[in-house]
Amino acid sequence: xxxxxxxxxxxxxxxxxxxxxxxxxxxxxxxxxxxxxxxxxxxxxxxxxxxxxxxxxxxxxxxxxxxxxxxxxxxxxxxxxxxxxxxxxxxxxxxxxxxxxxxxxxxxxxxxxxxxxxxxxxxxxxxxxxxxxxxxxxxxxxxxxxxxxxxxxxxxxxxxxxxxxxxxxxxxxxxxxxxxxxxxxxxxxxxxxxxxxxxxxxxxxxxxxxxxxxxxxxxxxxxxxxxxxxxxxxxxxxxxxxxxxxxxxxxxxxxxxxxxxxxxxxxxxxxxxxxxxxxxxxxxxxxxxxxxxxxxxxxxxxxxxxxxxxxxxxxxxxxxxxxxxxxxxxxxxxxxxxxxxxxxxxxxxxxxxxxxxxxxxxxxxxxxxxxxxxxxxxxxxxxxxxxxxxxxxxxxxxxxxxxxxxxxxxxxxxxxxxxxxxxxxxxxxxxxxxxxxxxxxxxxxxxxxxxxxxxxxxxxxxxxxxxxxxxxxxxxxxxxxxxxxxxxxxxxxxxxxxxxxxx
Numbered sequence: 001x002x003x004x005x006x007x008x009x010x011x012x013x014x015x016x017x018x019x020x021x022x023x024x025x026x027x028x029x030x031x032x033x034x035x036x037x038x039x040x041x042x043x044x045x046x047x048x049x050x051x052x053x054x055x056x057x058x059x060x061x062x063x064x065x066x067x068x069x070x071x072x073x074x075x076x077x078x079x080x081x082x083x084x085x086x087x088x089x090x091x092x093x094x095x096x097x098x099x100x101x102x103x104x105x106x107x108x109x110x111x112x113x114x115x116x117x118x119x120x121x122x123x124x125x126x127x128x129x130x131x132x133x134x135x136x137x138x139x140x141x142x143x144x145x146x147x148x149x150x151x152x153x154x155x156x157x158x159x160x161x162x163x164x165x166x167x168x169x170x171x172x173x174x175x176x177x178x179x180x181x182x183x184x185x186x187x188x189x190x191x192x193x194x195x196x197x198x199x200x201x202x203x204x205x206x207x208x209x210x211x212x213x214x215x216x217x218x219x220x221x222x223x224x225x226x227x228x229x230x231x232x233x234x235x236x237x238x239x240x241x242x243x244x245x246x247x248x249x250x251x252x253x254x255x256x257x258x259x260x261x262x263x264x265x266x267x268x269x270x271x272x273x274x275x276x277x278x279x280x281x282x283x284x285x286x287x288x289x290x291x292x293x294x295x296x297x298x299x300x301x302x303x304x305x306x307x308x309x310x311x312x313x314x315x316x317x318x319x320x321x322x323x324x325x326x327x328x329x330x331x332x333x334x335x336x337x338x339x340x341x342x343x344x345x346x347x348x349x350x351x352x353x354x355x356x357x358x359x360x361x362x363x364x365x366x367x368x369x370x371x372x373x374x375x376x377x378x379x380x381x382x383x384x385x386x387x388x389x390x391x392x393x394x395x396x397x398x399x400x401x402x403x404x405x406x407x408x409x410x411x412x413x414x415x416x417x418x419x420x421x422x423x424x425x426x427x428x429x430x431x432x433x434x435x436x437x438x439x440x441x442x443x444x445x446x447x448x449x450x451x452x453x454x455x456x457x458x459x460x461x462x463x464x465x466x467x468x469x470x471x472x473x474x475x476x477x478x479x480x481x482x483x484x485x486x487x488x489x490x491x492x493x494x495x496x497x498x499x500x501x502x503x
Contacts, residue, residue, distance in 0.1 A: 018141050020182075020190060021183075021191070023182070027183065028091065030152045030155050030156040031095070031176060032057075034160035035060075037157055038163065041169045056104075057111070058223045061424070065216075065219045071120045073280050073413065075417075076414065080413065084124035084187050087121030091114055091180050092117070092176060092181055094113035095177060098111055099174045123417035123420045127417075129145060132192065136486040138486060139350060141342070142397055143338050153331050208280055210265040215425075217257050218254070221250075222255070222428035224250075231249055233248065234249070282414045289482055290405050290407075291403055295419050296477055298423045300470055304361070305361075305392050307430040307463065308365060329386040336393065337392075337394045339397075347485070352483055354481070355479075356394055357392065358471060360388075364384045364386075364387035365468050368385075401486075433466065
């Protein structure tokens with residue numbers, strides 16, 4: 001069993017390194033949030049349709065989710081610090097080219113380049129935290145890192161709105177250049193060299209292609225399913241100006257083919273492991289209960305969080321005229337809750353902290369469901385959004401700790417990239433769910449002859465009920481995750497969790 005290769009690092013350097021890792025993740029979250037605000041402005045700037053501009057978000061999400069397994073493995077082979085630095089520089093280059101883009105087509109391509117950078121740096125950051133911190137420090141470190149989700153959403157709304165109104169939307173992307181360069185320098189200066197495989201290993205190129213194409217097809221289907229149609233063709237699939245004639249919608253075909261490719265990929269990886277060869281992804285990780293259930297809960301929790309942020313904001317803007325800044329209480333309370341989660345995990349245990357967060361998150365959704373009615377005010381929504389943010393901050397940050405708590409150190413790269421990939425899949429799943437529920441409710445109530453506000457209210461109530469069901473499933477699955485209180489003293493490099501709690 002190989003132990004990770006690492007350069008010595010002092011305690012203070014570890015926390016400084018964490019600051020740069022967190023700052024970089026914050027930049028990528030802000031960038032995603034900015035796009036939700038500046039999309040209408042970009043459409044006006046390029047005189048493009050909203051559907052074309054939405055591909056700037058879709059191309060980013062597609063590449064981000066599809067390539068993370070590959071970059072996670074390369075980080076394990078060549079060093080997570082190298083991958084983190086390269087990811088920041090790639091993200092910076094993509095950001096500058098997005099801001100400079102003279103056409104919408106070039107902007108879509110450069111957003112995909114940004115997605116490559118984000119897919120490099122995010123799994124690397126999660127893996128580096130797991131490798132640099134042990135015991136109680138790890139829970140605190142993940143708590144601090146978890147603030148990025150809450151802070152990034154709020155800052156993204158503010159930055160996107162400010163740039164769109166006062167200095168131009170392009171500056172919302174230019175600002176990523178100094179941020180990413182600073183994060184890359186901080187990683188080079190303070191992050192130790194951490195590589196899980198000291199010897200050079202051969203990359204599974206066939207498996208890399210299978211996983212990349214399979215994940216890309218699934219994400220494409222989830223993103224475009226509402227537009228193309230989930231069975232009957234709403235809009236034909238177009239490639240480079242050529243319409244592809246298909247008897248059914250391209251969405252279910254892409255989804256089925258993607259699932260088939262991932263099944264073939266799974267069989268291949270298992271066969272490689274049986275013959276003693278290096279797989280792209282180590283399927284044996286799923287024998288750890290914490291990794292298995294933590295990854296699934298992580299995906300479903302992001303699905304619920306994204307659905308609330310997206311559907312409630314959409315409803316309030318369309319039917320109530322309330323700006324997207326209504327979600328600021330979520331961001332503020334999430335910022336407070338994320339580091340608080342580390343303190344709580346060190347006293348109650350990681351699993352119980354996640355349970356507390358999910359309970360608060362569910363209570364916030366229930367409160368919103370009870371409030372949904374015509375003539376809502378921003379003050380009525382402050383309480384439930386704050387409660388929801390407190391829950392998402394506690395649960396989201398400590399799910400990283402819960403998922404990786406029993407994973408051996410030399411498998412951290414595989415585990416972190418898989419966990420981030422599962423979470424990334426939660427967003428397109430949520431978008432598909434929101435689209436289906438909103439369309440079915442609006443159509444049903446519209447045909448019944450209800451007034452303009454009734455379809456929106458009915459759709460919102462259906463969405464909140466669905467999210468409550470998802471949150472309840474998360475609670476049940478979290479009970480299957482072992483509850484560990486992080487030890488006061490960091491375990492030695494040879495004290496692997498499989499010796500104490502492999503299931």
